[in-house]
Structures are given as C-alpha cells and as structure tokens.
Amino acid sequence: MKEVEITSRLMVYDNTDELPETIRVLMQKAVEARKNAYAPYSRFKVGAALLLENGEVVIGNNQENASYPSGLCAERVAVYHAGARYPDVKIRAMAISAASDNRTVLTPIPPCGACRQSLAEYEVKQAEPMELYFMGETGKVVKAASVKDLLPLLFDKSNL
Structure with a gap:
C-alpha cells in the first residue's frame, strides 16, 4: 500500500x-443573472456567467421546481446554454x-458536485482548462484555474 496526496x-x-x-465584468454579469434566479423554495439565488473564446458571454441562474430534482x-443552465448555442466554442x-433571501452570504460558494461533473465534461471536451471564479454576495472571490482543482479525480469519457 502507498499513500497518495492530492492537492x-x-x-x-x-x-x-x-x-x-x-x-x-464577468462577475458583475453573474450577479445580474443571480438577481433573476427562480428560487421560491430555497430562497438561495445563484448566477453564473461564462466567457467564451469568441468573446461572447453566456449567463445562467438557478431554476427551481416544486418537484425538486x-x-x-x-x-x-449556463454551460448547457453555451453548449447548445456555441457547441464548438471553448469556455x-x-x-x-x-x-440568500434569508441571510447575507459572505462565504464564496463553489459549484455543487453535479455541476462540477457537468463542468468537467466540457473541460475535457475542449481539452483546455476553464477558470472558475466564485463568491457569495460580496467579499472574497476564489479562483480555481481548472475544474480539476475542484474535482481532482475526474470521471470522464476515458473511464467508459
């Protein structure tokens, strides 16, 4: 047995x-998108903005449903919109x-696990890293140079 450290x-x-x-500017677009989120159940609103290699910006926000899943x-929402509209353009x-409508969010909020996996799919597809910047409402902003920094043991098409 050997121990492996992942950082x-x-x-x-x-x-x-x-x-x-x-x-x-991209973060400001994410903030604007966040304000239009449909989150009547969680009252937790998230906005995302993608900068594509062609200079286009694609936005998304969370869209809740009474049937939670x-x-x-x-x-x-943002990455699938980009994939549908600009299928061969890199992110x-x-x-x-x-x-949150219930409290001030000062902690940077990273993508959830499902989103990390979806973003990893696009990063692997484009064969180049995409930078991720995330924050709460205000305050600190965290930057990951690649989805792999947030999901180091990727499951991708090479595993199939």
Whole structure:
C-alpha cells in the first residue's frame, strides 16, 4: 500500500476590485443573472456567467421546481446554454455569485458536485482548462484555474 496526496491550488481575492477587468465584468454579469434566479423554495439565488473564446458571454441562474430534482443550478443552465448555442466554442472562464433571501452570504460558494461533473465534461471536451471564479454576495472571490482543482479525480469519457 502507498499513500497518495492530492492537492489543489486556489487563489483568493479579497474582493472583486482585485480581479482582472474582464473577470470583474464577468462577475458583475453573474450577479445580474443571480438577481433573476427562480428560487421560491430555497430562497438561495445563484448566477453564473461564462466567457467564451469568441468573446461572447453566456449567463445562467438557478431554476427551481416544486418537484425538486427537476430544477437546475445556475452553472449547468449556463454551460448547457453555451453548449447548445456555441457547441464548438471553448469556455475560458466562469464567474459564480450566490445570495440568500434569508441571510447575507459572505462565504464564496463553489459549484455543487453535479455541476462540477457537468463542468468537467466540457473541460475535457475542449481539452483546455476553464477558470472558475466564485463568491457569495460580496467579499472574497476564489479562483480555481481548472475544474480539476475542484474535482481532482475526474470521471470522464476515458473511464467508459
């Protein structure tokens, strides 16, 4: 037996003012998308914005449903929209912002497990990493240089 250590390297910005200009604008689009989320059950709103290699920005927000499993997270709404509209265009970066109607969200909120797997599919498909930036309503922003930093043991088409 041998022990294997897996590590991830993340960057933490104190606030959006420290972000590169293109990412700051992308995060603002995620915040705007978040405000239009349909979250009458959880009251937890998430917005996502993707920057594509062609310069287009695609947004998504969480869409809940009374039949809970039928809803979708903001990240998957955005990535599936990008896949449908721009199927061969690579995703350079994703910005995510989360807020609650019940409290102020100061902690950066990463994608859930299902979203990480979906994002991994697109990252593997494009054979290039996509940067992920995530935050709460305000405050710190975390950057992962690749989905692999959040999901290091990927399950992808090579496993099938």
